[in-house]
Amino acid sequence: MGDNRSIEEITMGMKADSYRMASLSAEARNRILDAVKKELKDSKAKIFEANEKDLFNAKRDNISEAVIKRLKFDEHKLDDVLRGIDQLIGLTDPINKINFRRQLDEGLILEQVTCPIGVIGIIFEARPDALVQISSLCIKSGNCAILKGGKETANTNKVLFDIIYNAAVKAGAPEGCMHQAEGHSEIDELLKCHKSVDLIIPRGSNAFVSYIMNNTKIPVMGHADGVCHTYIDRDADIKKACAIAVDAKTQYTAACNATETLLIDRAVGDENIKTIATALKDAKVKIRGNKEVANLLGCEEMEEKEYCTEYLDMVISLKLVDGVDEAITHINRFGSHHTDCIITENKATAEHFMQLVDSAGTYQNCSTRFADGFRYGFGAEVGISTGKIHARGPVGLAGLTTYKYKLYGEGQIVSDYAEGRKNFDFKELS
Amino acid sequence: MGDNRSIEEITMGMKADSYRMASLSAEARNRILDAVKKELKDSKAKIFEANEKDLFNAKRDNISEAVIKRLKFDEHKLDDVLRGIDQLIGLTDPINKINFRRQLDEGLILEQVTCPIGVIGIIFEARPDALVQISSLCIKSGNCAILKGGKETANTNKVLFDIIYNAAVKAGAPEGCMHQAEGHSEIDELLKCHKSVDLIIPRGSNAFVSYIMNNTKIPVMGHADGVCHTYIDRDADIKKACAIAVDAKTQYTAACNATETLLIDRAVGDENIKTIATALKDAKVKIRGNKEVANLLGCEEMEEKEYCTEYLDMVISLKLVDGVDEAITHINRFGSHHTDCIITENKATAEHFMQLVDSAGTYQNCSTRFADGFRYGFGAEVGISTGKIHARGPVGLAGLTTYKYKLYGEGQIVSDYAEGRKNFDFKELS
DSSP states (O other): OOOOOOOHHHHHHHHHHHHHHTTTTTTHHHHHHHHHHHHHHHHHHHHHHHHHHHHHHHHTOOOOOOHHHHHHOHHHHHHHHHHHHHHHHSSOOOOSSSSEEEEEETTTEEEEEEESSSSSEOOOOOOHHHHHHHHHHHHHHHHHEEEEEEEGGGGHHHHHHHHHHHHHHTOOOOOOEEOOOSSSHHHHHHHHHHHTEEEEESSHHHHHHHHHHOOOOBBBBOOOOOEEEEEOOOOHHHHHHHHHHHHHHHHTSSTTSSEEEEEEEEEOOHHHHHHHHHHHHTTTOOOOHHHHHHHHHHEEEGGGGGOOOOOOSSSEEEEESHHHHHHHHHHHHOOOSSEEEEESOOHHHHHHHHHSSSSSSSEEEOOGGGOSSTTTTTOOOSSEOSSSSSSSSSEOOOGGEEEEEEEEEEEHHEEEEHTTSSSOEEEEEE | OOOOHHHEEEHHHHHHHHHHTTSSSSSHHHHHHHHHHHHHHTHHHHHHHHHHHHHHHHTTTTTHHHHHHHHHOOHHHHHHHHHHHHHHHHHHSSSSEEEEEEETTEEEEEEEEEEEEEEEEEEESHHHHHHHHHHHHHTTTTOOOEEOOOGGGHHHHHHHHHHHHHHHHTTTTOTSEEEEESSHHHHHHHHOOTTTTTTTESSHHHHHHHHHHHTTOOBOOOOOOOEEEEEEEOOHHHHHHHHHHHHHHHHTTTTSSSSSEEEEGGGGOHHHHHHHHHHHTTTTEEEEEEEHHHHHHOOEEOOOGGGGOOOOEEEEEEEEEEEEHHHHHHHHHSSSSSSEEEESSOOHHHHHHHSSSOSEEEEEEEOOOGTTTTTSSSSSEEEEEEESSSSSSOOOOGGHHHHHHHEEEEEEEEEHHHHHHSOOOEEEEE
């Protein structure tokens, strides 16, 4: 792009133009997405070529296999993101939706209408598919975006961004509606732009997200840890429990929604506890537990305070509890308010757990790994929020919108109401 | 209360118990509100006596008349807050509401359900009625609250809080669900409690709100300035325009939703501009404007950059613009994204303005002073948000809630879907 402006200048310009992006019609935004999709498809050779460079560099620099797997962008991943764009095009427009319409008095009508947030800064890990998902979510929701991806995919990101941005502008998006920051120092510049950036979404390690939160006045929507629990209740179906525990731990250990701690009700009985432990061991999971667990299973002993550990590996903490209430207390104390599951056939116990566990996701009888924007039917996600403000859990289009109040009058003034000459006459309108 | 614990200890305890507050039924929360209402009514002599002390001290300390007016708590204000509690009891329960219900696959049902935020810290100015409003909103929404009011109403606040808290606990609220911080130093202690406090709502001066934002990791929902605009378009009804401009400026100058800048379309014509100016002068409003305005009206001249001034007084900035687009650009640049109004009989111009002005409230043909929780039909408000995240404009019950995802399964695991043995089958359920 040959842009020599500072991040502050770029985001100030974006802010000034964000109203143009916000006022594009739903058809216009879908048309832009369609153009982006076509252009990505037509330019795949160029994308794969850039990705080869990143892969070559990563191998040369001895980057871990797990990271290399994530930064690889092949035919399969391209198909996935193109399908994602198609889904997004099909989703109902998230903006200009009237949440409610209320008469305050005759001829004084209040509407709460959804609208884009404005300018969003997104800092994400080395995953080229994330760049495509994030920018398409922003286009669909009418937001301007400043993107900063992981340095290990710099070549792929550059090519992808240029394709997306140029296709979007050619199809009618305002110039400057998106920008890709390429230097690492630009993150600190971005954090200072509280006058022009409305929201920062950081993705990455816990330490990184904390750093962002500590160094900006801009509201931050991110997740800290992913210390998820699966609790096996006395009324659990043990076969389901084993399958779910294994899936929740092993299906993708590097994900934030993988289960890190297994809580088992003592009333399940030693025999069943051993069955569950065997299922995990058979799946190559290492079990750690407090003295009681270590004595029962002969596993590695751990201290009580370690129960807040996020392993992101084939290791699980195990603890025995006296029923659902102790499980709830443990989860609310040691968990990260991400996603926690109860395995039980008892409906009342499940409801009690799901009501009192203070997490973005509370599950019954399924894997914590389901906590994901695509699996929730959101088309894609910009991240998973463990905060409680604005958006919680996987964040899709709805999390990228806010609302404004529109009030239509016929000359009404407040002094008439304050001095009793008129009275409000509230009425809900359809 | 004779409580010697630190604010951190108090809020940690509150956090641990917040799940109990959250799980009270709607009936239980309404019963508590009713008990609070009765107790406030029965204890009015005690409340008024405490308020007399505050009034005496305020006069002794030469506190300004405007502040004294706000801190006075008399029969009239008591009636207002009691009516507010009645309204709150009548409002639909804001929590445990299913926002949507979706089948992800057969037997795998996702629900997005509203719930309280948890522990909310509210720092407010010297207004005893605010204490009653805020604590009743928190009870109705199932939140725990830590309250810090202005020091000028320390006596009234203490009596009010004790009445509310004791009545609430006696009627079934968990002990420790509310706390009143009395020392000023406790604000800084509170700002450090990011592990136990989910949201801070500061009310007060711009400098104060900025101080809070700069000194905490806790999400802050507050408003900065209230630089509201009224724009008089070429298609305005000039009679309406005069009445609205006068009301918006003078009905209560100390409020954040009072108009600070009047923009007038040059096409309105000098004659009409003078009529509008005369209406303001007759209402004792001092007009300031740039060179063009000063030359036309003979008023005080001001610099362009002063157009971001919040007077909170009988003074207004005036500027002439070339139509609605210049007005929009001016407001988005100099305004504070609070509430801005267009006076026009032209529906298309109004829609254009209301769409493109990036404020919490965009109005047509009515006073900016309508931006208020009670006037919006929310029963009461905890404040007005000029941020765009979570809640915008007057914040009532909905702004004090968040949501969680509940996922009900029958043993589903993610590997079945990842490896193609099963496919998602999304279906919206009622």
